[in-house]
Amino acid sequence: MNIGEIARRAGVSRSTVSYALSGKRSISPETRARIQAVIDELDYQPSATARALSSGHTHTLGLVFPPASSHYTDMQLDFIGSLVEAAAGFGYDVLMAASIGDGDKGLRRLVAERRVDGAVLMEIRLDDARVDYLSEAGFPFVTIGRTGRPEHTRWVDMDYTALVGSCVRHLAHLGHRRIAFVNRSERLFRAGYESAHRSLTGFENACEQQGVVGAAYLCGDDAASGEDAIGRILAADPATTALVTVNEAALGGLYRGLAAHGREVPLDFSVTGIALSRWATAVTPQLTAADVSAAEMGRAAVELLLELLATPDAPPRHVLLAPPVSLRASTGPAPESGN
Structure with missing residues (x-):
């Protein structure tokens, strides 16, 4: 179905139908109603390309x-x-x-x-x-x-800087004095991903303000990398009792890594961070987190x-x-x- 057929059935010119569709020129209410009735009857849908050419907008x-x-x-x-x-x-x-x-x-x-x-x-x-x-x-x-x-x-x-800082303060108020930070991957950090850099700034500033020992780790965006990160954290400082993360994709691996090293969350080790709410509530135990709303x-x-x-x-x-x-x-x- 095309504009020519609509014009024939409505008894008007092709240009009048075009004006009715584009709104570029005014036409009488009676003519517009007659054209619209034919359009409704034929269930006509103008193509996106045609609309863009006539209006200048693609929607x-x-x-x-x-x-x-x-x-x-x-x-x-x-x-x-x-x-x-x-x-x-x-x-x-x-x-x-x-x-x-x-x-x-x-x-x-x-x-x-x-x-x-x-x-x-x-x-x-x-x-x-x-x-x-x-x-x-x-x-x-x-x-x-x-x-x-x-x-x-x-x-x-x-506000990654402020939110990671809030997570550190929460852990410090619970008595944690050695806290790890699990960031995004090395490739993304080197590429300058803003969330990775602003998160690290928030972590370092908050650790200094709270008087706690903090150590930052880069981690790939997958569960296996999360498990590996736990191994690196506990090997570097076995006295670490908590972590903050902005790496949702590694979250399941972080939990598995802690379990593999005999750490029970939250009795032996606390975990917090920034995450989409549906991911924060999908792990067991559910993650204390600043909830991102996609x-x-x-x-x-x-x-x-x-x-x-x-x-x-x-x-x-x-x-x-x-x-x-x-x-x-x-x-x-x-x-x-x-x-």
Whole structure:
């Protein structure tokens, strides 16, 4: 079914049907109603390409989210799903552009071909070439996470520095004096992933303020790496009685590693960190954690981008989330042997 057939059945010209669909020119209410009746009868859906050509808008947002490794982790998929759901609530589709082994060609295609109205960038680095490129191109975008120069962009982020600090203070108040920090992988840390660096800053600052001994460890984003990290922690300092982590993908391995070394959570060893709430409650015992809300972050990112599309000259707006630490069963008083 096409515009010509709708025009024939409605007894109007093709251009009149086009104006009724695009809204570029006013037509009489009677003519519009006659055209709409034919459209309803035929269940006509104009193509996305045609709508974009006539209106200048694709009603599609780009999601630029290179995976941390050769695949997406379950946690990354949670974020992707939350953003797609939020966009759908505003009548937008989402087109993913993953830069896997091809630099930023996927991103550059989005801009050059104008396949999307704007973009959301995830997995942000402190020095992120994607942000620089889109800024220079004048292409609308927001980020989930923020660079080392965040004041001139729109972003939503977790306050990793403050949240990791809250976790350390919680453990220190329970009497723990030797605390480990399990970060993201060495590759991501060297690449400048902002969450890894800001988390480490929060850990080091809080350990100094609380007068506790802290040691930081890099850890791959998988369970096996979590088990290995526990081995390294206890080999380096057997008196360690607690850890803070921002590595959700390694969480199950951390628990298994502690059990393999005869540490019972929380009687012998306390675990806390930053995690999506559904992952914090999926382990046993449930994780005391600052709960990340993928749905809230996805919704905030979409709203910021749509605000930018509607008012391009408005000053940049930021959303920094700092949820409280939810006390669950994975933390307890430091064992006497750890004091």
